[in-house]
Amino acid sequence: MTSSGAQRARALDLLSRGDMAGGIAGLEAHVAGAPDDAGAWLALGAAYAAEERWADAARALARGVKTGGEEQIEARLAYARALVRLGRLDEAAAELRRGAAIEPPDPRALRELGVVLYDLRLYDEAARWLARACEAAPEDARAAFALGLAHEARREIAPAIAAYREAVRRAPSFPDARLTLADALASIGEHERALGELEALLARERSHEQAARNREVLQRALAEMRARRLLGKTERELARSALVMEAQLRRREARAAPATAEGAAARQIVRYTAPLLELHVTLDSPNNGPGSGAIEALHLALTDPDRAARAEDDVFKVTVIGEDGRQAPVSYATGASLTLVREAIGCPMTQASALYTSLLKGSPSVDWGGATLRFASVPGTGGAPGGERHGLLVGQRA
Structure with missing residues (x-):
């Protein structure tokens, strides 16, 4: 070496x-x-x-x-x-x-x-x-x-x-x-x-x-x-929600939901109305009288979308935080939609805003906390052809 x-x-x-x-x-x-x-x-x-x-x-x-x-x-x-x-x-x-x-x-x-x-x-x-x-x-x-x-x-x-x-x-x-x-x-x-x-x-x-x-x-x-989320609760909890109380929604008719499969449990859809919106509530197996079924889905439809989009939200009093960090008021349509998301799945308003924004940006659906959010249509009053209501649907994830 x-x-x-x-x-x-x-x-x-x-x-x-x-x-x-x-x-x-x-x-x-x-x-x-x-x-x-x-x-x-x-x-x-x-x-x-x-x-x-x-x-x-x-x-x-x-x-x-x-x-x-x-x-x-x-x-x-x-x-x-x-x-x-x-x-x-x-x-x-x-x-x-x-x-x-x-x-x-x-x-x-x-x-x-x-x-x-x-x-x-x-x-x-x-x-x-x-x-x-x-x-x-x-x-x-x-x-x-x-x-x-x-x-x-x-x-x-x-x-x-x-x-x-x-x-x-x-x-x-x-x-x-x-x-x-x-x-x-x-x-x-x-x-x-x-x-x-x-x-x-x-x-x-x-x-x-x-x-x-x-x-x-x-x-x-x-x-x-x-404790907060409406999905899985009954109409009794829904009646005490901000969505119903602030918008002064009134319970209207109930109808049987279309069967999803042979032998499936009976379901019922109850319609609530206010001047600018409708709420369609799907209840699972309401066999013990009105208000007994568990809420499976909530569908919020605007009856006058243009007016709801122009009107400032003075009902739900929702504000959002912009990208610049400032608080900004929202339209009646956005206030109602964010309130629905927040109460349906029991999440904070900031989370509700993020989920709703994802849908607005084009996501076909969003999953969060065992629930699915998407835009969908339901038949209008009486199920007449051409009378569909388009809006935000929040339901239990399959």
């Missing part, structure tokens, strides 16, 4: 025995005389990183990358990680792109590139690279978790939840995945499923304080939602 090789071996031995200062000094001396030793630069960079000397680590690892060699992908990954520690995210992304271009692509490079792009708020590109990472490493829970974060940042909650579920499947003991999955489920009103994820986490880690706190919050929120 040459003297340079012996010096390198001694330095690496010192590092393996925990003598960081001696090992670093030895490697510094070695690379001064052997500047093309890529492995030595990588070892030196790793030693600097272990000491959190990130600027020194980046310089050493950059030399390791430049000199190349069999460990080039390791050097690129380590160099990119040092750049991230220094806050040089654009440079880290560029280095990881080069690493991801090496065939076959290293799943770590794919995942770490996706994470850096996420930190740069390039969410679409991050999602693409993280999806590749998930395919390349089918058991990498952190890649699936990061993909969920990217989807959620893009306001795509369904694929985000799917990715978080995949992260949990890959690593059932990964607490961040279950916590974030529970948060995502709660954000769409799936409190029961969110609680299930927290219970599963606490079954594994009984002392997990954040999960225990989140469980308490969700339990209270679920109880409040169940």
Whole structure:
């Protein structure tokens, strides 16, 4: 072994025995005389990183990358990680792109590139690279978790939840995945499923304080939602709602609902009216007299849509928060619709506004808290042809 090789071996031995200062000094001396030793630069960079000397680590690892060699992908990954520690995210992304271009692509490079792009708020590109990472490493829970974060940042909650579920499947003991999955489920009103994820986490880690706190919050929120929501209640609760009382809706005729399937339980639709709107209430199995059936769906239809859209809401007194943070009054039509959503599913007004806005922007339907919202038509009075009423339908999810 040459003297340079012996010096390198001694330095690496010192590092393996925990003598960081001696090992670093030895490697510094070695690379001064052997500047093309890529492995030595990588070892030196790793030693600097272990000491959190990130600027020194980046310089050493950059030399390791430049000199190349069999460990080039390791050097690129380590160099990119040092750049991230220094806050040089654009440079880290560029280095990881080069690493991801090496065939076959290293799943770590794919995942770490996706994470850096996420930190740069390039969410679409991050999602693409993280999806590749998930395919390349089918058991990498952190890649699936990061993909969920990217989807959620893009306001795509369904694929985000799917990715978080995949992260949990890959690593059932990964607490961040279950916590974030529970948060995502709660954000769409799936409190029961969110609680299930927290219970599963606490079954594994009984002392997990954040999960225990989140469980308490969700339990209270679920109880409040169940107490407030009209779906599943009866006409007695409906009569006390703001929708009925503020609009001064009056109960009119009831009719049998069309059978949905042979042998299905009887249903009834009750019509309520006010000067500008109608409310059609679908009741499940009202066999014990008026007011006994459980509410399955509420359909709000405007009888004069143009007038309702022009009139300012001075009945429901709803305000919304605009994108500029200011409160703004709404039309009578919007006030009635938001009140319906809020009371039907028992959610806060801010959530009702977000769901209603999603429909206005073109979503065919929106699911939240076991309910489905969509625009639909119902027959007019007496079911006469051409007398349909178009409006907002909120019902129990099938």
